[in-house]
Amino acid sequence: MSTLSSGARAGLYIHVPFCVAKCPYCDFSSYSGIEALYAPYVEALLQHIASAGPEWPGPGFDTLYVGGGTPTVLSADRLADVLSACKSGLGLPHDAEITCEANPGMVTGASLAILAESGFNRLSLGAQSLDSGVLRTLGRIHDPEAVYGAFRAAREAGFANIGLDLMYGIPWQTLEVWRDTLHRAVSLDPEHLSLYALTLEEGTPMAESVWSGVLPEPDEDHVADMYALAQAVLADAGYVQYEVSNWARRCAGDTPGAPPRLASRHNLHYWHNDRYLGIGSAAHSFDGRSRFARCTDPKEYVRRVHNGESTREFCEQIDESLEMDETLMLGLRLMSGVTWARFQERFSIDLRSVYPQALAGLSAAGMIEVDAEGVRMAPGAYLIGNRVFAEFLR
Amino acid sequence: MSNNLEFVRNFCIIAHIDHGKSTLSDRLLEDTGTIASRDMAEQVLDRMELEREKGITIKAKAVRMLYSPAEGGRTYTLNLIDTPGHVDFGYEVSHALSACEGALLVVDATQGIEAQTLANLYLAMEHDLDIIPVLNKLDLPSADPEGVSAEIEELLGVSPGDILRVSAKDGTGVDALLTAIVEQIRPPVGDSDEPLRALVFDSHYDSYKGVVAYVRVVDGSIAGEAPLQIMSTGRKVEPLELGIFGPDLRPVESLSAGDVGYVATGLKNVRDCRVGDTLTGWQRAATEPLAGFDPPKPMVYAGLYPVENDDYEDLRDALEKLQLNDASLVYEPESSVALNLGFRCGFLGLLHMEIVQERLEREYELDLLATAPSVEYEVELTSGDTISVDNPAELPDMSYISEIREPWMQISLFAPKDYIGPLMELATSHRGGFDKMEFLDASRVVLYFDIPLSEILVNFHDQLKSCSRGYASMDYRFTGYRAGDLVKMTILVNEEPVDALSVIVHRESAYAKGSLLVRRLKDVIPPHLFPVPIQAAVGGKVLARATVKVVRKDVLAKCYGGDVTRKRKLLEKQKEGRRRLKKVGKVELPQEAFMTVLRLND
Ligand SMILES: Nc1nc2c(ncn2[C@@H]2O[C@H](COP(=O)(O)OP(=O)(O)O)[C@@H](O)[C@H]2O)c(=O)[nH]1
Ligand code: SF4
Ligand SMILES: [Mg+2]
Numbered sequence: 001m002s003t004l005s006s007g008a009r010a011g012l013y014i015h016v017p018f019c020v021a022k023c024p025y026c027d028f029s030s031y032s033g034i035e036a037l038y039a040p041y042v043e044a045l046l047q048h049i050a051s052a053g054p055e056w057p058g059p060g061f062d063t064l065y066v067g068g069g070t071p072t073v074l075s076a077d078r079l080a081d082v083l084s085a086c087k088s089g090l091g092l093p094h095d096a097e098i099t100c101e102a103n104p105g106m107v108t109g110a111s112l113a114i115l116a117e118s119g120f121n122r123l124s125l126g127a128q129s130l131d132s133g134v135l136r137t138l139g140r141i142h143d144p145e146a147v148y149g150a151f152r153a154a155r156e157a158g159f160a161n162i163g164l165d166l167m168y169g170i171p172w173q174t175l176e177v178w179r180d181t182l183h184r185a186v187s188l189d190p191e192h193l194s195l196y197a198l199t200l201e202e203g204t205p206m207a208e209s210v211w212s213g214v215l216p217e218p219d220e221d222h223v224a225d226m227y228a229l230a231q232a233v234l235a236d237a238g239y240v241q242y243e244v245s246n247w248a249r250r251c252a253g254d255t256p257g258a259p260p261r262l263a264s265r266h267n268l269h270y271w272h273n274d275r276y277l278g279i280g281s282a283a284h285s286f287d288g289r290s291r292f293a294r295c296t297d298p299k300e301y302v303r304r305v306h307n308g309e310s311t312r313e314f315c316e317q318i319d320e321s322l323e324m325d326e327t328l329m330l331g332l333r334l335m336s337g338v339t340w341a342r343f344q345e346r347f348s349i350d351l352r353s354v355y356p357q358a359l360a361g362l363s364a365a366g367m368i369e370v371d372a373e374g375v376r377m378a379p380g381a382y383l384i385g386n387r388v389f390a391e392f393l394r
Numbered sequence: 395m396s397n398n399l400e401f402v403r404n405f406c407i408i409a410h411i412d413h414g415k416s417t418l419s420d421r422l423l424e425d426t427g428t429i430a431s432r433d434m435a436e437q438v439l440d441r442m443e444l445e446r447e448k449g450i451t452i453k454a455k456a457v458r459m460l461y462s463p464a465e466g467g468r469t470y471t472l473n474l475i476d477t478p479g480h481v482d483f484g485y486e487v488s489h490a491l492s493a494c495e496g497a498l499l500v501v502d503a504t505q506g507i508e509a510q511t512l513a514n515l516y517l518a519m520e521h522d523l524d525i526i527p528v529l530n531k532l533d534l535p536s537a538d539p540e541g542v543s544a545e546i547e548e549l550l551g552v553s554p555g556d557i558l559r560v561s562a563k564d565g566t567g568v569d570a571l572l573t574a575i576v577e578q579i580r581p582p583v584g585d586s587d588e589p590l591r592a593l594v595f596d597s598h599y600d601s602y603k604g605v606v607a608y609v610r611v612v613d614g615s616i617a618g619e620a621p622l623q624i625m626s627t628g629r630k631v632e633p634l635e636l637g638i639f640g641p642d643l644r645p646v647e648s649l650s651a652g653d654v655g656y657v658a659t660g661l662k663n664v665r666d667c668r669v670g671d672t673l674t675g676w677q678r679a680a681t682e683p684l685a686g687f688d689p690p691k692p693m694v695y696a697g698l699y700p701v702e703n704d705d706y707e708d709l710r711d712a713l714e715k716l717q718l719n720d721a722s723l724v725y726e727p728e729s730s731v732a733l734n735l736g737f738r739c740g741f742l743g744l745l746h747m748e749i750v751q752e753r754l755e756r757e758y759e760l761d762l763l764a765t766a767p768s769v770e771y772e773v774e775l776t777s778g779d780t781i782s783v784d785n786p787a788e789l790p791d792m793s794y795i796s797e798i799r800e801p802w803m804q805i806s807l808f809a810p811k812d813y814i815g816p817l818m819e820l821a822t823s824h825r826g827g828f829d830k831m832e833f834l835d836a837s838r839v840v841l842y843f844d845i846p847l848s849e850i851l852v853n854f855h856d857q858l859k860s861c862s863r864g865y866a867s868m869d870y871r872f873t874g875y876r877a878g879d880l881v882k883m884t885i886l887v888n889e890e891p892v893d894a895l896s897v898i899v900h901r902e903s904a905y906a907k908g909s910l911l912v913r914r915l916k917d918v919i920p921p922h923l924f925p926v927p928i929q930a931a932v933g934g935k936v937l938a939r940a941t942v943k944v945v946r947k948d949v950l951a952k953c954y955g956g957d958v959t960r961k962r963k964l965l966e967k968q969k970e971g972r973r974r975l976k977k978v979g980k981v982e983l984p985q986e987a988f989m990t991v992l993r994l995n996d
Pocket of ligand 3: 415416417
């Protein structure tokens with residue numbers, strides 16, 4: 001068995017599977033129109049959190065991420081209750097990174113103040129775009145004004161760490177519109193930016209519209225141009241790209257060759273292949289030995305928690321060789337890559353002796369950089385990362 | 395089985411494809427009580443899964459029926475030999491005819507005489523068979539019995555009263571047909587006391603019984619397990635079982651002159667007992683064999699390669715087994731720089747090729763890649779030698795060649811006269827030369843053209859159907875080799891020639907085909923991490939080029955949170971997809987790349 005580095009802590013994730021309306025491109029586990037389930041669901045979360053401690057073999061948590069869905073469909077008080085349950089039931093420390101996902105237009109100064117006061121210290125705002133046309137194409141219920149309003153209100157409520165999510169590669173979205181959104185976004189001066197390319201998922205209305213020709217299919221070259229544009233605009237504006245889709249504002253204490261201080265520490269747990277515990281329907285966990293998911297149906301989740309039954313639905317044992325592969329698949333998404341030392345410490349073996357062919361082939365192709373510290377993707381390969389990651393899957 | 399030959403009839407049904415041969419066979423089986431109606435699976439004789447699916451008969455098969463006419467009280471043994479209707483399998487028809495004295499010429503009353511009606515009729519006449527013309531599908535409102543009868547009268551010189559009218563679907567007229575079979579087809583002649591002579595007209599392979607030879611006993615008799623010999627090789631055969639077709643194999647004690655049945659030879663190699671061989675007695679041998687058949691000559695060649703190199707041995711085994719049941723399939727090992735190890739296979743035609751490929755994939759669970767089909771060229775070298783080339787990649791450099799000859803065919807196109815224009819255009823655009831036109835009746839014609847085989851190999855049949863709204867049908871026969879201004883077109887992918895993509899084309903169409911080919915390849919080759927140039931060249935001169943674009947985005951740029959398993963599965967799936975590509979140098983080619991050459995004539 002591998003040893004996760006002794007200093008490594010774990011992440012805690014709580015899933016809120018509700019949205020006001022389902023976005024046409026979304027295949028996340030979220031449902032609209034089941035308001036009646038909000039209260040029992042929160043009850044179940046609280047009960048599950050209170051009892052989860054003993055079955056968690058992993059180290060203590062240093063991040064909490066409340067995501068969805070749209071957590072902010074729940075009242076700020078309920079979210080505050082969930083957070084305090086995590087502190088009391090799972091020993092989440094006060095100085096942990098505590099993030100709540102929020103949708104613009106659904107938060108008010110008052111609700112944000114409650115969140116901040118209860119201990120949430122990071123807000124991830126699902127802006128998606130700052131162009132009203134693009135937001136309409138995406139079927140989002142908010143407009144750009146709502147994003148500015150929510151952002152200002154969050155600052156006023158005391159959030160010093162705010163991330164914005166933006167999407168590109170959307171039908172009809174031009175480079176100009178994208179550039180404009182990027183400029184508007186950086187002018188808000190968020191600490192963090194996540195840029196996601198629209199992914200057409202089978203079964204979603206958006207994919208059907210594109211495949212049936214109602215919406216134009218975003219062209220791969222165009223999407224690549226948007227990515228390159230974002231890299232340039234954000235670098236100019238003082239943001240450091242630390243993962244394929246993530247940027248953080250540069251700040252004084254940053255160490256070269258390591259993720260910036262304002263990086264999402266919770267997401268870093270995923271990319272470092274650390275352990276994490278997911279609570280709530282459809283939430284995923286990794287306890288160091290296996291990955292497992294909770295049942296996806298929120299109602300069923302509530303029922304099982306209520307009856308004291310297990311909520312696990314899917315479980316995959318991760319043997320050491322698979323764990324190594326996943327460590328690279330995930331770690332190479334980070335610009336800092338995977339260091340020889342970290343790999344050696346975790347698996348007691350030299351990475352170079354495990355993947356000699358992948359390393360040789362990819363560096364010959366100019367897709368990775370290998371030096372005294374470790375291995376990382378070559379900047380030109382970020383957008384074709386799958387070709388790199390796949391080489392490490394044995 | 396010993397019987398009075400007077401009460402035996404051996405016959406076959408010949409028809410253009412889809413005119414109702416299989417359906418009529420089913421009705422005959424049912425009416426004679428050979429198969430009870432409740433056990434009747436549609437098209438009993440089309441046993442192979444593929445045959446049922448494609449609705450065609452690939453191999454000839456036989457069945458024995460017992461029939462007692464209402465008056466008379468005698469029971470007749472009727473042996474029906476089923477024949478394939480497609481041109482590709484004309485040789486099978488010929489074998490079947492050799493076992494018969496009569497033939498039912500079935501013509502669809504809604505269609506009239508078509509290409510294979512005539513081709514098969516001529517074969518039947520060559521075999522001197524008694525022919526009973528039958529109009530089928532009388533139940534359909536669109537049937538035109540008068541018009542089609544007129545065509546048949548013209549063709550056979552019979553009177554309209556001699557043409558039977560049936561509906562194979564609802565059984566109308568089938569009784570009268572049975573009576574006609576007994577009355578109009580002559581009984582077989584043969585002397586049971588002479589030394590044995592039995593013609594092998596078909597065979598199949600059975601893993602327990604070895605080669606099962608389908609025979610028509612002409613003279614003498616086969617009894618029990620008395621040893622036999624194959625006249626062409628002198629090889630001894632100890633029969634494991636004798637039988638008749640019921641239509642399942644049904645063992646009997648003996649077979650005698652005039653009978654149709656089978657002999658399980660126990661031989662493990664079809665080459666030891668070929669279709670066309672004569673079986674005789676081991677103790678009491680005949681002096682002269684029966685007239686056999688020329689082995690069918692392949693018309694089309696293509697390379698078959700396993701998608702996974704590891705499957706090469708399995709492919710070899712599968713081909714060997716398939717050949718046991720399909721003697722017309724020929725193959726030999728071949729290697730390709732691009733595709734590694736595979737087999738060069740010769741086929742009777744494109745349908746045959748398609749069927750072989752499908753059977754290999756389905757029955758032997760192989761993933762195959764077929765190169766573009768080619769004809770066999772005669773190449774005269776400057777040294778004076780002549781070589782034959784059925785793989786364009788193997789054509790020597792033009793500087794060593796003094797002449798290339800290609801196979802030419804005479805094709806006959808049957809269609810309503812309204813389509814003369816489009817058919818003329820179709821044939822001439824494929825280098826066809828118009829020969830003559832004949833009227834079948836006032837509204838239907840036959841057009842004859844001389845045309846290179848390579849031009850009608852691929853797509854021609856589809857084009858024929860589409861330019862005649864499905865009304866035209868075609869037959870072809872080989873006429874000989876002719877010299878042509880032919881050149882080898884080499885395809886370079888990323889500057890390297892890909893042998894499996896080479897084609898031999900007529901010089902005049904080289905430019906057009908080269909441009910088309912590179913454009914098609916550009917569309918089917920997935921983007922790579924580097925630009926991939928594709929060129930079509932003749933004699934070192936590049937005629938056309940295109941470039942496959944560079945892959946720019948291939949990454950999961952979406953938030954999957956903790957669902958690492960899904961992320962990994964996506965990558966594994968992608969990787970698996972790429973593993974199925976053929977690596978040529980640094981370039982990964984999908985199967986479709988090798989098929990693009992196929993569609994060059996579109
Ligand atoms: N209406 C009608 N359809 C028929 C008749 N005989 C055959 N068919 C149909 O014609 C098609 C071709 O028949 P099939 O026996 O397979 O033709 P084969 O290719 O000559 O063996 C099938 O769909 C049959 O159901 C008939 O007498 N009447
Ligand atoms: S708000 Fe987010 S989770 Fe909810 S439907 Fe839209 S994209 Fe999906
Ligand atoms: Mg048939």
